Amino acid sequence: MMLRGVAHGAKETFTLLLTRYLSSNTGLKFSSAWPDVANRTFLIHSNYTTDTKSREENKKTLENLYSLSVDITKIRRLKEWVLLQDVAYVKEIAGILQEMGADESTVASIIERCPEAILHTPAEINSQRALWQLVCQNEKQLIKLIEQFPESFFTTEYQQNQKANILFFQELGLKNNIITRFLTSAPNIFYNPVKKNKNMIETLQRNYLNLGGSEANMKIWILKLLSQNPFILLNTSTAIQENLEFLQKNYFTDQEVLQLLSKLKGFIFQLNSTTMQKSMLFSKNIFKCSDQELKQLVLKCPALLYYSVTVLEERLEGLLKEGISIAHIRETPMVLELTTQIVQYRIKKLSALGYDIKSGNLESLNGTKKDFEVTYGKIQSKKERPIFNPVAPLQIED
Numbered sequence: 001m002m003l004r005g006v007a008h009g010a011k012e013t014f015t016l017l018l019t020r021y022l023s024s025n026t027g028l029k030f031s032s033a034w035p036d037v038a039n040r041t042f043l044i045h046s047n048y049t050t051d052t053k054s055r056e057e058n059k060k061t062l063e064n065l066y067s068l069s070v071d072i073t074k075i076r077r078l079k080e081w082v083l084l085q086d087v088a089y090v091k092e093i094a095g096i097l098q099e100m101g102a103d104e105s106t107v108a109s110i111i112e113r114c115p116e117a118i119l120h121t122p123a124e125i126n127s128q129r130a131l132w133q134l135v136c137q138n139e140k141q142l143i144k145l146i147e148q149f150p151e152s153f154f155t156t157e158y159q160q161n162q163k164a165n166i167l168f169f170q171e172l173g174l175k176n177n178i179i180t181r182f183l184t185s186a187p188n189i190f191y192n193p194v195k196k197n198k199n200m201i202e203t204l205q206r207n208y209l210n211l212g213g214s215e216a217n218m219k220i221w222i223l224k225l226l227s228q229n230p231f232i233l234l235n236t237s238t239a240i241q242e243n244l245e246f247l248q249k250n251y252f253t254d255q256e257v258l259q260l261l262s263k264l265k266g267f268i269f270q271l272n273s274t275t276m277q278k279s280m281l282f283s284k285n286i287f288k289c290s291d292q293e294l295k296q297l298v299l300k301c302p303a304l305l306y307y308s309v310t311v312l313e314e315r316l317e318g319l320l321k322e323g324i325s326i327a328h329i330r331e332t333p334m335v336l337e338l339t340t341q342i343v344q345y346r347i348k349k350l351s352a353l354g355y356d357i358k359s360g361n362l363e364s365l366n367g368t369k370k371d372f373e374v375t376y377g378k379i380q381s382k383k384e385r386p387i388f389n390p391v392a393p394l395q396i397e398d
Contacts, residue, residue: 057083061118064090065111069104074112082115092122096129100143114150124156131159132183134166135176149184157191164194169226172201173219178227186230196233203237207244211254211261221262228265235269246273250280251295263302271306282309286316287330301333315340322347323358332362346372353383 061083065072068090075083082088090111097107111117117125129142132153136142146153162183169179182189189197201222208218225232247257247268260268283304284294298304304312318340319329329335335343346365347357353376357365364375 055084058085058088061085061088061090064088065118068094068108068111070108070111075115078112079115082119085119088118089120089122090118093118093120093125096122096125097143097146100129100139100146102143102147106143106147110147110150114154117150117154120154120156124159125154127159128153128156131163131166132180134163135170135179135183137176141180145180145184152184152187155187161193162190165190165192165197168194168197172226173223174226182230189230189233192233199237200233200235203240204232207240208258211244211258213258225261225266229267232266232269240269242273243269243271243276246276251291252299256295256299259299260302260305264306267306268302275308276305278309279305279307279312282312286312286326289330297330297333301336303336304333307336312336315343318343324362328358328362332366334366335362338365346376349376350379353379355379 062072065075072083094107094111097110102110132142132145133139136145166179166183169182170176204222204225205218208221209215213221244257247260248254252260280294280298283289283297284291287294287297289297294304307315315336315338316326316329319335320326322343338346343365350357350360350364355364364379365372367375
C-alpha cells in the first residue's frame with residue numbers, strides 16, 4: 001500500500017538547502033552518470049553545426065524570429081550556433097506555446113533564453129507537453145513553468161525515462177507539485193533509467209530499517225527525504241554504504257546516524273568520507289575536545305561534518321575578528337552555519353541596539369533571515385519598552 005499526499009518543505013527551503021550544501025562544499029560526489037548529465041548542453045550542441053566562422057545565419061530563421069519580436073542579439077551572444085542550422089521550427093514552436101496561452105512577449109522571452117527550443121520538432125515538443133501535463137494542473141501552470149525554466153522543458157532527449165520516473169514518483173506517493181519542482185529544479189534525476197531510481201529508493205529503505213527505523217514510518221521518511229533533496233538519486237549504493245560506515249566507525253550509534261540523516265536531509269550521501277574526516281579532525285583540534293565531545297558537537301551542528309576545512313577556517317576567523325572566543329563558539333556551534341558576511345551584518349544590526357554579542361548569547365545570530373528578524377524585533381522592543389516603576393506616584397490632573 002503506497003502513501004499518497006505527503007509533502008514536506010517549501011520551495012524556498014529546498015532552494016536554500018540546495019545552495020548551501022552544493023555551493024559551499026568541495027567534498028560532494030555524485031554517481032558516475034553525473035558527467036553525462038552535466039555535459040547535456042554540449043552533447044545537444046554537438047549534434048548541430050558549430051562552425052560559426054564559415055557558416056552564414058539562416059535567413060528564414062532570422063525573419064521568423066524578427067516577426068515574433070525576438071531580440072536576435074541576445075541569441076547571438078548566448079548561442080549563435082542555433083542561427084546557423086539549416087532547419088528550425090520557429091513558427092511551429094511559437095504556435096505550440098501560444099496554444100498553451102503564451103502571449104507574444106512570453107514567446108519571445110522563452111526563445112531568447114533557450115534558443116535551441118526552435119531546433120526541436122513540433123512532435124517532440126507536443127510529446128513533452130503531454131508528459132508535463134501528467135503533473136501540471138492546467139496549461140496555464142505549464143506555460144508559467146516553461147517561462148521560468150525553459151531549458152528543463154526543452155530537454156527532450158530522455159522522454160521515455162522522464163515518463164517512467166514521473167509515474168514511479170506518483171506511485172511512490174509524491175504530490176504532483178513536488179514532482180513539478182523536481183522537473184524544473186532537479187531535472188537530471190529524470191534522465192536516470194527508472195530502474196536505477198527504484199534501486200536507490202530500495203537501498204535507502206533497507207538502510208533506514210537496518211538503522212532501527214520503523215516500517216510504519218519508513219515511507220513517510222523516504223518521501224520527506226526526497227522532497228528535501230531529490231539529488232540523492234544521483235548517488236550510488238556504494239556511496240551511501242561508505243558514508244554510513246564512516247559514521248558508525250566514528251562511534252555514532254544507529255539512532256544518531258538516523259538523526260544526522262534527518263538533519264542533513266540526505267546530503268550526507270553526497271559527501272566524501274575523506275573530507276568529512278578532515279573536517280572532524282579540524283574541529284577536534286580547534287575545540288580541544290574528546291571523540292565523544294566532538295560527536296555531540298556534530299550532532300548539535302552538522303556543519304562541522306559537511307563543510308570543508310577551508311570553509312570552517314574562514315568562518316571561525318570571521319567570528320574571532322568580531323571578538324568572539326572559541327569557547328563561546330563551542331557553546332553555540334550552529335553559528336558556523338552562517339557565512340562571514342551574514343554574521344558581520346547581523347552583529348552590526350544588533351550592536352546598533354546596544355547589544356554586545358561578545359557577552360551575549362550567540363543564539364541571537366542564528367537561524368534564517370526570518371528567524372533573525374524576529375529575534376531582532378524582540379530585542380528592539382525590549383530596548384524601547386519603558387520601565388514601569390510600581391512605587392512611582394501617578395500623575396493625576398485635578
